[in-house]
Amino acid sequence: MLPLAPWLCWGIPVIGALLTPLLAKIHPKVRDYGAVLFSIVGFIFALSMVPDIFAGKVVNWFTGEVLSTSIPYESKIEWIPGLGIEVGVLVDPLSVFMANIASGLGALIMVYALGYMHGDPDLTRYWFFKNFFIGGMVLLVMANNFLQMFIGWEIVGMCSYALIGFWHKKKDPSPVPDYKTEGEYNAMCGMKAFITTRVGDVALLIAILTIYVFTWKAGHPTFNFLELRSEEYIEWARLLVASGLLIPTIILLFGGPIGKSAQFPLHVWLPEAMAGPTTVSALIHAATMVKAGVYLVARVLPIFVEVFKLINFTGALYTFSLIVACIGAFTAFLAATMGMVAREVKKVLAYSTISQIGYMMLALGVGGLIGYVAGEIAEGYYAGTFHLMSHAVFKALLFLSAGAILHATETKDMFEMGGLKQYMPITYKCMLIGALSLAGIPPFSGFWSKETIFDAAWILANEAYAHGYAFIGTTGYILLFMAVITAAITLFYSIRMIAIIFLWPESEYIKEREHKGEHIHEAPPVMWVPLAVLAAISVIGGLFAPMFQVFMFKGWKGVEVHVSMEIFAELLFSPTILMTLGAIALGGIPAYYFYWSHKIDPGEFLEKHGFFRAVHKFFYNRWYINDFYTKVIVGGFIKLSLGIYRFFEQGIVDRFNYALAWVVRSFSQAFRKTHTGDLNYNMIAVMLGVIAILLLLLFG
Amino acid sequence: MSLEFMIEVALIGFLILFAILAVELKKLAYAVVSLGLMSTVLSIIFYVLYAPYVAVINLLVYAGAVIVLFLAVLSLMSPGEKGKREEMKYDIATEVSGGLLFIIIAILMVQVFIASYVGLHFVYGEALNLPVLKPFQNILENVAQSVWQVRIIDVLIQAMALFVAGLGVATLFRRERGEKE
Amino acid sequence: MIGLNWYLGAAAILYLIGLYCLATKRNIIKLIIGIEILINAAHLNFIALSTTTVGLDPLARSFVIISIGVGAGVIALALSLTLLIYRHYGTLDVRKMRRLKW
Numbered sequence A: 001m002l003p004l005a006p007w008l009c010w011g012i013p014v015i016g017a018l019l020t021p022l023l024a025k026i027h028p029k030v031r032d033y034g035a036v037l038f039s040i041v042g043f044i045f046a047l048s049m050v051p052d053i054f055a056g057k058v059v060n061w062f063t064g065e066v067l068s069t070s071i072p073y074e075s076k077i078e079w080i081p082g083l084g085i086e087v088g089v090l091v092d093p094l095s096v097f098m099a100n101i102a103s104g105l106g107a108l109i110m111v112y113a114l115g116y117m118h119g120d121p122d123l124t125r126y127w128f129f130k131n132f133f134i135g136g137m138v139l140l141v142m143a144n145n146f147l148q149m150f151i152g153w154e155i156v157g158m159c160s161y162a163l164i165g166f167w168h169k170k171k172d173p174s175p176v177p178d179y180k181t182e183g184e185y186n187a188m189c190g191m192k193a194f195i196t197t198r199v200g201d202v203a204l205l206i207a208i209l210t211i212y213v214f215t216w217k218a219g220h221p222t223f224n225f226l227e228l229r230s231e232e233y234i235e236w237a238r239l240l241v242a243s244g245l246l247i248p249t250i251i252l253l254f255g256g257p258i259g260k261s262a263q264f265p266l267h268v269w270l271p272e273a274m275a276g277p278t279t280v281s282a283l284i285h286a287a288t289m290v291k292a293g294v295y296l297v298a299r300v301l302p303i304f305v306e307v308f309k310l311i312n313f314t315g316a317l318y319t320f321s322l323i324v325a326c327i328g329a330f331t332a333f334l335a336a337t338m339g340m341v342a343r344e345v346k347k348v349l350a351y352s353t354i355s356q357i358g359y360m361m362l363a364l365g366v367g368g369l370i371g372y373v374a375g376e377i378a379e380g381y382y383a384g385t386f387h388l389m390s391h392a393v394f395k396a397l398l399f400l401s402a403g404a405i406l407h408a409t410e411t412k413d414m415f416e417m418g419g420l421k422q423y424m425p426i427t428y429k430c431m432l433i434g435a436l437s438l439a440g441i442p443p444f445s446g447f448w449s450k451e452t453i454f455d456a457a458w459i460l461a462n463e464a465y466a467h468g469y470a471f472i473g474t475t476g477y478i479l480l481f482m483a484v485i486t487a488a489i490t491l492f493y494s495i496r497m498i499a500i501i502f503l504w505p506e507s508e509y510i511k512e513r514e515h516k517g518e519h520i521h522e523a524p525p526v527m528w529v530p531l532a533v534l535a536a537i538s539v540i541g542g543l544f545a546p547m548f549q550v551f552m553f554k555g556w557k558g559v560e561v562h563v564s565m566e567i568f569a570e571l572l573f574s575p576t577i578l579m580t581l582g583a584i585a586l587g588g589i590p591a592y593y594f595y596w597s598h599k600i601d602p603g604e605f606l607e608k609h610g611f612f613r614a615v616h617k618f619f620y621n622r623w624y625i626n627d628f629y630t631k632v633i634v635g636g637f638i639k640l641s642l643g644i645y646r647f648f649e650q651g652i653v654d655r656f657n658y659a660l661a662w663v664v665r666s667f668s669q670a671f672r673k674t675h676t677g678d679l680n681y682n683m684i685a686v687m688l689g690v691i692a693i694l695l696l697l698l699f700g
Numbered sequence B: 001m002s003l004e005f006m007i008e009v010a011l012i013g014f015l016i017l018f019a020i021l022a023v024e025l026k027k028l029a030y031a032v033v034s035l036g037l038m039s040t041v042l043s044i045i046f047y048v049l050y051a052p053y054v055a056v057i058n059l060l061v062y063a064g065a066v067i068v069l070f071l072a073v074l075s076l077m078s079p080g081e082k083g084k085r086e087e088m089k090y091d092i093a094t095e096v097s098g099g100l101l102f103i104i105i106a107i108l109m110v111q112v113f114i115a116s117y118v119g120l121h122f123v124y125g126e127a128l129n130l131p132v133l134k135p136f137q138n139i140l141e142n143v144a145q146s147v148w149q150v151r152i153i154d155v156l157i158q159a160m161a162l163f164v165a166g167l168g169v170a171t172l173f174r175r176e177r178g179e180k181e
Numbered sequence C: 001m002i003g004l005n006w007y008l009g010a011a012a013i014l015y016l017i018g019l020y021c022l023a024t025k026r027n028i029i030k031l032i033i034g035i036e037i038l039i040n041a042a043h044l045n046f047i048a049l050s051t052t053t054v055g056l057d058p059l060a061r062s063f064v065i066i067s068i069g070v071g072a073g074v075i076a077l078a079l080s081l082t083l084l085i086y087r088h089y090g091t092l093d094v095r096k097m098r099r100l101k102w
Helices: A005-026 A028-047 A050-055 A093-116 A123-142 A146-164 A182-217 A225-229 A235-243 A246-260 A269-275 A278-287 A289-310 A315-339 A345-374 A378-409 A425-439 A445-466 A470-503 A508-516 A525-552 A566-572 A576-596 A602-608 A610-620 A622-674 A679-699 B003-024 B028-048 B052-076 B079-083 B092-128 B136-150 B152-180 C004-024 C028-050 C058-089
Strands: A066-068 A073-080 A085-091
Touching (some): A050 A525, A085 A146, A093 A123, A093 A378, A123 A278, A123 A289, A146 A278, A146 A289, A182 A235, A182 A246, A182 A269, A235 A246, A246 A315, A269 A278, A278 A378, A289 A345, A315 A610, A315 A622, A378 A425, A378 A445, A378 A525, A425 A525, A445 A470, A445 A566, A525 A566, A610 A622, A679 C004, B003 B028, B028 C028, B052 C028, B092 C004, C028 C058
């Protein structure tokens, strides 16, 4: 790697963020290109770690010094050694992989933002938070301990909040009647995202501190990932089991991913997060930040497997994995149904993001369950991370294409578009590739990764029955079934989205714009080149599966992987391929009739069939979960606060306060004269204090 | 009464003399120069006490940069100010009470000093007198190690904080000039 | 070498001078000079106490180094504030700045 790459790959974007206001003083152009340059340099440093992982040893390229002959490699500085607090980076396949996803897509999207955000008056703020986000995200994934990871976790949360509400000054009418302007609405969306994820973050923090307290009790306080799983310091886990807090702790630990990755029941913030600029949605709310939760689960899962094996308590692994898998599968289904009926193009993509992250959680949970029944989590772990990669690419592609469309048409509503194929051919091709990849159509990358997940669930069911775990086996089939149904729905809404935007006849709105002379134009090269790059990766991404597998399992104990093409054959001839084909038929045929060929008008169809209308309404209102939260949690909280306000605050506290205020006021009136506002007198008081201390020393 | 003894006592004497001058001189520019001389003497004392790093940094920062900053601020004030005598009236109350307290604290400090001498002697034993000589190389390595390995993060954070403080001071100066134009 | 006591005594006297300056002077620049004398007294104490025949304590020295940096930052900030105050009030007398008092 390049010297100090694990540090600089997040240090450089952070420095770039801090320098942005200074560069802005020189010239706006310097600021724009400077910010992009910093993110690209950060990416180069992140990329330079990849060959080290493949080689299995860490080498400084400039001096030729071998820093470590094995993976993982850890570089750390002890800060407060007695408390086990340190600052460090961990170079292992997962961290390098995530760092490359974050900084690579970050750099690409920064380039795209040069075109998309061109001319915005608040660009300094934009570049600052964007670079700061990339730095924070890479810090999160490179961290070698929970504490530092949590710092990164909070940085990305803060940047997400600031960037969702980026256009808080907009004066257009609000899309929701509760707010006056669109700016206010945007600010509210940021707030909602921040508060909802905060619920999960608090749970995560409690879990981290619980683990820390128990490592303290075991005599070696640490946050370090490697030390937590090492046999030498395993005593903390035994104490944790003995105290009965293990299961609550690992469930609370999963609370962080639930919030950050928008899983049920905290998924409600992500659709609102689309109020930000599309580049922000693409980078933060599709490709990287929402993957932080998946990263955390993938990070702790191997630790849990090892630790629970060492202390002979694999039941905890079962509980944890089952929760992860079930929440993942349910979220995937839930969000997909919402995506089926959404009207705004970015909302469709948001729902599909939630749904696809559900897939990743499902895969990791399935991996954990296979680990429980057969002792090896590699299958599910690989499926989850592989889907993470392919999803990051094609979802960023979809968002950026949507951004190009929004940029050209200046509307968010899909039904106000239509017929854009003739105006924006490049964007159409790129978005089509993205959508097909999302839907899991062979041979795009999404097909291979999704197929791997189905395969993992299939293996789980078979292994469980073979080892005599009937319940887990049944669960495996149910999970597989939900995943397949979700795949069908995914295909349905992908086709719906593409067809409505590009193929349907032009809407009144577009015609009016054309009439007024505001012609819809293809995106400029600075925008479509990143699109084309992402589209190319989406097409051929699946081919890298064998190499990816080798990469991910470098340094794993007991897993030997070689580059082989068998992996494709295994997938193509596994029984799950039939289910995939079935899903394609199930989702594709209705979608073709409703939207692609437009033989049946969906609106008329809903008019005719009351049942589908009810279902549509149910889905469109997001299963009423959002309303439920607003009514019960927000409303309940306000009611409770009002009650407390009336009876406790006004009745007791206020009266006490009046009395207190009266006492204080009389007191201060009496002593007012001593407060001269004069430094000299204050210093004389200090001298009196010194005299008192000296007297104490003498006679005390 | 060796030469060394006399030099060191003279250094301490100069230190206190310049401190008093820095406080009591009426002309601000002279007071600042006197402060600089005091810092220089203090640096020499640090050097005598086997703390070369501290000495050099003290010389650079307190006897150099800070004094320059003082003079720069004085020069930015109205031309008469730096040479102007303090025209403010004496305030009897603070002068008298401050002086009185000064004397009381001094007496008490001597008392505490004598009282604690026994205790200090108990802690350090024979070691209370300063060392004769130590190899210099060793000290340098020790301090460097301490700064760069044990307290590296503090040093980095501090460097950043100072950088930001410098920027902040620069902004304060700048905005003021902008308003005048 | 003279004894440790001389240095401790010198530090105590410096400290007293600084306190006296803060208690009686009214010019802000003088007050800042007083603060710097106080800081120097603390540094001298640190260095003197860390120098014994038993050994030299490197930690105390590194603390002093860091403290010198911080002190310089404090003084720079104080000076820039002084400048602003001077431009705003037209005086350096600390007693004239008592608008916050009611």
